[in-house]
Amino acid sequence: MSVKSNSDNRKLHIQDLLYLNATANSLTSEVLAMRIVENGEISDGPDNADDWPYQCVLDAIRDGWHIIKFPELALTMDESRTYGFGFEFILTRNGGYIEENS
Amino acid sequence: MVLGLSSYLREMEVILRKTHDCQPTLNDSEVLNFCKNGFLSLESVVDPNINQMTLDYLNSGSQRSEPTDILDEDWFLDAVIKNPQAAGAIRSLLGKDFGLPILMSSHRTQTPQSSQDWHIDGNSKFGPQLNYLQVFYLPQECTREMGPTELIPGSHFMFTHRDAINSLGSVRNSYYAVAPAGSIIITHYAIWHRRSSSSVESIRENLKYNYWRSVEPNRDWLIDPDFDVNTADYTSQHPTYREQFRDAKDVAEMYLWLRGEHDKFRSVGGQGWPLPGTRNDIPYGIPKGIN
Numbered sequence: 001m002s003v004k005s006n007s008d009n010r011k012l013h014i015q016d017l018l019y020l021n022a023t024a025n026s027l028t029s030e031v032l033a034m035r036i037v038e039n040g041e042i043s044d045g046p047d048n049a050d051d052w053p054y055q056c057v058l059d060a061i062r063d064g065w066h067i068i069k070f071p072e073l074a075l076t077m078d079e080s081r082t083y084g085f086g087f088e089f090i091l092t093r094n095g096g097y098i099e100e101n102s
Numbered sequence: 103m104v105l106g107l108s109s110y111l112r113e114m115e116v117i118l119r120k121t122h123d124c125q126p127t128l129n130d131s132e133v134l135n136f137c138k139n140g141f142l143s144l145e146s147v148v149d150p151n152i153n154q155m156t157l158d159y160l161n162s163g164s165q166r167s168e169p170t171d172i173l174d175e176d177w178f179l180d181a182v183i184k185n186p187q188a189a190g191a192i193r194s195l196l197g198k199d200f201g202l203p204i205l206m207s208s209h210r211t212q213t214p215q216s217s218q219d220w221h222i223d224g225n226s227k228f229g230p231q232l233n234y235l236q237v238f239y240l241p242q243e244c245t246r247e248m249g250p251t252e253l254i255p256g257s258h259f260m261f262t263h264r265d266a267i268n269s270l271g272s273v274r275n276s277y278y279a280v281a282p283a284g285s286i287i288i289t290h291y292a293i294w295h296r297r298s299s300s301s302v303e304s305i306r307e308n309l310k311y312n313y314w315r316s317v318e319p320n321r322d323w324l325i326d327p328d329f330d331v332n333t334a335d336y337t338s339q340h341p342t343y344r345e346q347f348r349d350a351k352d353v354a355e356m357y358l359w360l361r362g363e364h365d366k367f368r369s370v371g372g373q374g375w376p377l378p379g380t381r382n383d384i385p386y387g388i389p390k391g392i393n
Contacts, residue, residue, distance in 0.1 A: 004265050021343060032341055035271025044217060044271035044299070047246075052272065081228065081262045082344045082352075085270060085294075 008100045015039055016095035018065055020057055021086035025071045027058040032086045039096050057089050065091035110382045118201035118316045126321040126322065127190025130329035134185070136195060137356040138338045138349070140258035140290040141277070142186050148239070148284035152181040156241040160208060160307060170206045173311075176321075181212035182239055183311075190285040192313050194323035195232060195288075201314030203237075211310040213249050219268040220254075226292035230352075230367075233315045238287040241307055244280060249300030251279040251287070251308065256338050257294035259352040267294060274341055323359040331357075331392050332384050336376040350376045358392065366391050 021033040034045050034052050045052050054060040061067070071087035128136070136142050153292070159172055172178050177277050182200060183189075192200055223236065228316045244250045254276050278298055279287050291312070300306070336357070342349040356375035366389045373379060374387025 019271065021270065030341070031274070032343060033270045033273045035269060042216075042271075047272060047278070049272070049274035070201060078343075082348060084262055085254075085257075085260065085267060088269075 011097040012100050013097055014095045016093050018054075018060055018091040018093075020054065020060065020089045020091065022057060022089060022092075023086055025073065025087045027061065028056050029087070031055055031057070040098060057091070060091055065093050068092050118199075120202040120204060121199045121316060122189060122202050123200075124184070124186065124192035124193050125186060126191045126324055128315075129324040130321075130326040130334075132191075133194060133323055133360060134287075134334060134336070134353065134357055136290075137353045137360070138336075139254075139255045139277075140293040141253055141287060142191065143279060143281060143285060143287045144191065145285045146282045147185055147187040147286055148182055150284060152177065152260070153241040153283045156182070156239075156309075156313075157307060160210070164209075165210065167208055168206060169208050169309075170204070172206055172309075173203060182286075188237070188288065191349065192235060192237075193290055195235060196313060196315040196319060197317040197322065199316045201316055203311035203313060205311065205359055206305070207310040208322045209238075209297070209306075209310060211249065211297060211300075211306045211308075213304045213306055214302060215249060215297070215300050217249070217295040217299040220270045220273075220294055220296045221267065222262065222264050222292055224264055226264070228259065228292050230364060232290065232319070232360060233355065234291055235313045236289045236291045236293075237311055237313065238279070239309045240279075240281055240285045240287075241283060241309070243283045244285075244306060244308070245302075246278055246280050246298075247300060247302040248290075248304050248306045249298050250281070252296050252298040253277045253279065253289065254294040254343065256342055256344070256349060256352075258290035258292040259294040259349075259356075260294070260343065262294070269310035275339065276286055319360050319362045319364075332375065332388050334376075335378060336377045347377050350378060358389075361392075363392055 016035040019035040020031050022029040022031050022098040031052065031054060036043050036045060067089055069090035071089060155177060160169060173183065238251060254273055336350040336353040338349040338353065355367045358364050368389050370387035375385040
């Protein structure tokens with residue numbers, strides 16, 4: 001979505017994304033890994049997990065994030081080996097605006 | 103299917119022309135810890151003069167991603183590749199007469215940089231077998247600010263496509279290979295890793311090379327008479343990144359493979375061996391013939 005700003009530059013509404021890998025498919029299970037995309041910038045967050053902004057998926061929902069992808073449970077249905085990394089939730093929320101020269 | 107060494111040698115036509123032997127330095131508990139983590143770090147095992155000679159060598163001439171000719175330098179071969187502590191650990195894990203590296207990679211990086219994507223190195227194989235090891239040598243100190251290699255403990259048991267884990271970011275309890283100059287880090291080839299983010303100006307040097315197994319696995323490392331395979335703790339540090347107790351099964355299977363007893367490995371399920379627990383007797387389900 002774009003809108004006109006006073007300076008005749010287009011303002012683009014960009015999407016924020018949050019990747020949370022949890023220990024289980026429960027919204028309250030502990031987060032094992034995180035990556036966040038805000039204002040078009042990728043960040044892994046702090047090294048120390050205790051300092052991450054969300055310790056479970058529900059924390060993120062309560063902060064305005066919406067789930068757009070639930071974990072792929074088919075990956076867990078083979079008892080002979082472990083596939084992938086935990087249970088991946090991908091969330092989104094409305095991000096900010098960036099200006100694009102017209 | 104798990105390939106034993108005979109299959110590995112026969113089917114792959116592996117011919118090891120450059121081999122080395124020495125005394126093993128790891129005991130049962132240390133071998134078991136390698137199985138759990140998929141890596142071990144030996145700090146400051148290379149002489150400072152050799153570290154400087156290595157840096158001088160790499161800084162001379164054109165800088166290449168594969169400075170393999172350093173392997174032809176006797177001083178480097180003796181002090182780094184055949185370093186007693188490192189070679190002793192390699193000997194413990196790969197057995198006698200292990201194949202020496204014939205390819206050298208340089209992961210020299212001008213920092214600061216953002217982190218690399220998480221990945222496994224191409225052509226990784228997953229399973230209990232350990233027929234080769236990937237090793238990193240740090241000729242200079244690597245601080246957290248310089249972007250050390252970051253590893254996920256136990257991830258060598260977790261099957262993935264090399265490029266399917268690029269969206270991972272910070273990982274709870276990952277291991278940053280912060281280490282003083284002269285350190286050597288021995289890893290399972292399939293360990294998930296990346297160059298971590300760096301925040302200072304530096305040139306971070308990191309050499310990478312592989313060793314190869316040439317004999318059937320056998321428990322010929324340092325035997326700890328108090329180590330009991332029936333009651334050993336096969337569990338990994340929290341979080342294990344896997345289903346509950348899966349870590350114990352993975353680790354026990356790899357440990358038995360290294361002992362040359364993979365054919366005896368089995369898990370009866372439930373609370374049986376190799377699961378942890380405060381029992382008043384040895385666990386049920388111990389495979390026959392191991393002790």
